[in-house]
Amino acid sequence: MLMARRRRIWIIDDNPDYCNVVKRISADKRPDWELEFFPDSRKLLDLLEKDVAMVPDLIVLDLIMPEPDGIKMLHYIKRNRQLRPIPTIIVSESDSDTDASLCYQAGANSYIVKPASLEELRHFVAVTWQYWLDIAATPSHQRL
Template sequence: MHPHPILIVEDSDEDFEAIGWAMRRLGRHDPLERCQDGDEATERLLDRARPWPRLVLLDLNLPGTDGREVLALIRRDPYLRPLPVVVLSTSASDEDVNACYELGVNAYLIKPVNFEQFTEQLRVTLDFWLGLARLPDPPERA
């Protein structure tokens, strides 16, 4: 098992469970770590004692600190900046998409409502980010 988890920042229990179901269906056993809101994600990401995530799947509409603020924090922090961040959102608004790319998101995906489509979207995303893409090594802890 890889020591670096996929960090899922998702307040919806249903959406988080759907990710777990889809991953099991795909035969993936990547370790998952969940933060249920932006404040928890911020605290988690700033804790240098915790393993660096391999990938961050980030919902935008979160209670408290929202996904845009979490993304801005990641891109402002030299230690976190190299992290690959993929937004998974129900929002198809051009304003949200453009704002996330301006903040430095690696990809913006709209969550499909259909579970089969969601599973396929997750398969392609994980195959790319955890299979094809060469990811940066975690930086030395400061």
């Protein structure tokens, strides 16, 4: 029987409190998920300029951030041959249909309004990430 490999998740979000809670929830629910946090898009771009060998299995990207904002970063990701097939989830405090439409048009795989409570955030991590990492067959990885 093959041993399941660790699933790598990149989280690009400028809210340190949100990131810390996501980190704790993930450690409790799925310690086999490897999370890498970027406090802004610029930090991720710096990493990508060094030709990353270890791409993630999932990208969780905040829409509302300092420049480059989430939509510009999403465009960059979906134009990048190496990153394009990776499922990219946009999370935002905005529940605007316009924002959601722009993200889907730019190639987002999912648009989710940021969970408002701890319980909703737990549900988001458990269900959404499990779907993209354990259930969905995507070009970036195979189901185990």
